[in-house]
Amino acid sequence: MxxxxxxxxxxxxxxxxxxVTPGAVNRTxxxxxxxxxxxxxxxxxxxxxxxxxxxxxxxxxxxxxxxxxxxxxxxxxxxxxxxxxxxxxxxxxxxxxxxxxxxxxxxxxxxxxxxxxxxxxxxxxxxxxxLSGSLAANLPEDFYQKLLPLIKKAGAEFVIDTTGQALLDTLSYKPLVIKPNHHELADLFNTTFNSEQEMLTCAHQLLDKGAQNVMVSMAAKGGYLITPEHVYHAPAAVGTAVNSVGAGDSMIAGFVGTYVKSGNPKESFRVGMACGAATAFTKDIAVKSQIDAVLPQIEVEQIS
Missing domain, CATH: 3.40.1190.20 (Ribokinase)
Incomplete structure (x- = not known):
C-alpha cells in the first residue's frame, strides 16, 4: 500500500x-x-x-x-x-x-x-x-523527520519531497527517491553548475548520504535518474506547458507507483517523466489518457 x-x-x-483589472469588480x-x-x-x-x-x-x-x-x-x-x-x-x-x-x-x-x-x-x-507539501504553521520544522523512525521501524519505505536542510536531514533514513530540480540541487551545495557533469557529481553525493535514487528535473532539458549502479537521461516530452502546479508531484507518483509494481528504476523513471509532462500539458492533474499519450515520447538512455 x-x-x-x-x-x-x-x-x-x-x-x-x-x-483581471486591478481595483475594479471582476467577474468570472x-x-x-x-x-x-x-x-x-x-x-x-x-x-x-x-x-x-x-x-x-x-x-x-x-x-x-x-x-x-x-x-x-x-x-x-x-x-x-x-x-x-x-x-x-x-x-x-x-x-x-x-x-x-x-x-x-x-x-x-x-x-x-x-x-x-x-x-x-x-x-x-x-x-x-x-511525504510532501508545506507544514501547517504551528508544526515543528522537523515534523516529517520525526515520522521517519516509525516508518522504517514498520519495515516501510518513504519518499520525501522537500528542499534545503530539511531534505538533507532525511537522507540518513534512506528515502527510496528524492526529486530536486537542478536549481534546488545546486542550492543544496551552495553552488552553481557550469556543466551537467558537475550536477551529476552533486547528485551522486546525495546517494552517498543515503538516498536510494535521485531524480533531477531540468525543465526543457528533460531529467536524470541517478542510481547506485547507473545514470539515466530522458529528454523532455514535446508539448505546450500550460500548468506549473503538480508536475513534480506527478513525476514522483509515476516513479513510486511503477516502482512498487516492478522494482525497475529505469521504467519507473520513464513513467515518472511521462506523468510530469502530462500534467504540465493540462490545466489540472493529468488523467490516464493524457499520460498514455505522452509515454511513447519518453525514451530513457543509460549514459553510465
Whole structure:
C-alpha cells in the first residue's frame, strides 16, 4: 500500500477569467472548488495508474468537509484526521497567467498530531509513505523527520519531497527517491553548475548520504535518474506547458507507483517523466489518457 501525506491541504478555489483589472469588480464565467495539496496530487496520479493508495492528512470545518467530498468524488481513498480549525482556502486565478493567493493554514492541536501518529500503526513491511507539501504553521520544522523512525521501524519505505536542510536531514533514513530540480540541487551545495557533469557529481553525493535514487528535473532539458549502479537521461516530452502546479508531484507518483509494481528504476523513471509532462500539458492533474499519450515520447538512455 502507498500512503500519501498532506498535512496542510487546501480547498482550492479556481477562477478562470480572460483578464483581471486591478481595483475594479471582476467577474468570472467559471469557478470550481478542487482538493489541493501535493500529497493529494500524488494520490490522483496513482489512481490514474491503477495503484492502490490512501491519502492521509488533516481536515477541519466546512472547508475540510468539502475537501474530503472532493476526494471522494475522485475516488481517492482517504483517512484524514478531523481537526477543530478550518482547512485553508487557496485562491487560484487563471487570467492569461496564473496568480495564486495561498493561506497559511490552521493550527494543529497536540491531540490531533497524536491522532495522526496513530495512522502509522497501520504500516506494514513493503508499504511506502510519500511525504510532501508545506507544514501547517504551528508544526515543528522537523515534523516529517520525526515520522521517519516509525516508518522504517514498520519495515516501510518513504519518499520525501522537500528542499534545503530539511531534505538533507532525511537522507540518513534512506528515502527510496528524492526529486530536486537542478536549481534546488545546486542550492543544496551552495553552488552553481557550469556543466551537467558537475550536477551529476552533486547528485551522486546525495546517494552517498543515503538516498536510494535521485531524480533531477531540468525543465526543457528533460531529467536524470541517478542510481547506485547507473545514470539515466530522458529528454523532455514535446508539448505546450500550460500548468506549473503538480508536475513534480506527478513525476514522483509515476516513479513510486511503477516502482512498487516492478522494482525497475529505469521504467519507473520513464513513467515518472511521462506523468510530469502530462500534467504540465493540462490545466489540472493529468488523467490516464493524457499520460498514455505522452509515454511513447519518453525514451530513457543509460549514459553510465
Amino acid at each position: 502507498i500512503y500519501t501525506v498532506t498535512v496542510n491541504p487546501a480547498l482550492d478555489y479556481v477562477m478562470q477569467l480572460k483578464e 464565467p467559471s469557478a470550481v472548488f478542487l482538493a489541493g495539496g501535493k500529497g493529494i496530487n500524488v494520490s490522483q496520479i496513482l489512481n490514474q495508474l491503477g495503484i492502490e493508495n490512501t491519502a492521509w492528512g488533516f481536515a477541519g470545518g466546512f472547508t475540510g468537509k468539502e475537501l474530503v467530498h472532493q476526494l471522494n468524488r475522485r475516488r481517492i481513498v482517504n483517512d484524514f484526521v478531523t481537526i477543530k480549525q478550518v482547512t485553508r482556502v487557496n485562491v487560484k486565478v487563471h487570467a492569461g497567467q496564473e496568480t495564486e493567493i495561498n493561506a497559511a493554514g490552521p493550527a494543529i492541536a497536540p491531540a490531533e498530531v497524536a491522532a495522526f501518529g496513530d495512522r502509522l500503526s497501520d504500516l506494514q513491511a513493503g508499504d511506502l509513505v510519500v
